[in-house]
Amino acid sequence: MEWTGARYAxxxxxxxxxxxxxxxxxxxxxxxxxxxxxxMSDELQTVEWLDGATRPALGARFIGRSRHAALGEWATTSHIVECEPGRVLAWAVQDPAQPSAIWRFRLEPRDGGTELSQWMQMGPGRSGLCSAIDRMPDKEQKIVFVRMREFERSMTVTLAHIKTLAEA
Incomplete structure (x- = not known):
């Protein structure tokens, strides 16, 4: 587990x-x-494919509805930007050219099983977190740090859940 960067930009x-x-x-x-x-998430409440999609494919879109005690409720549209079955799945949140976040799963054959990683990047496009940073610019690094730690904890739970399902 590692994270890099201190400011949203x-x-x-x-x-x-x-x-x-x-x-x-x-x-x-x-x-x-x-x-x-x-x-697998306390924050993500529902996911629904858009435009008749039923599974990941390049360009497919889905809407995710989320809830967070400090940030409220919101919905975002994600765009599949990488999809290689059995290897990688990634999506850009909101505008694929200026996403508010990018999420990626990678699968690598290793030691008779799979090394599974989940990675995310905050920004560069604006997200709900930007409102908090706008209100308290002097606390930006702390706001970003806390949010990245929340993501790290959530991702750890997600990967453990996938491991349990896949090994069953």
């Missing part, structure tokens, strides 16, 4: 990894089922 990132005792094809079943993600 730095596009800070965080990545979490776990080894799964299952082949990448099996792990992919759960990674690629974005409608399953709310079961």
């Amino acid at each position: 730095d596009k800070p990132t965080v990545e979490v990894r776990i080894w799964v005792d299952a082949p990448p094809e099996r792990v992919w079943e759960f990674v690629s089922d974005v409608e399953l993600m709310p079961e």
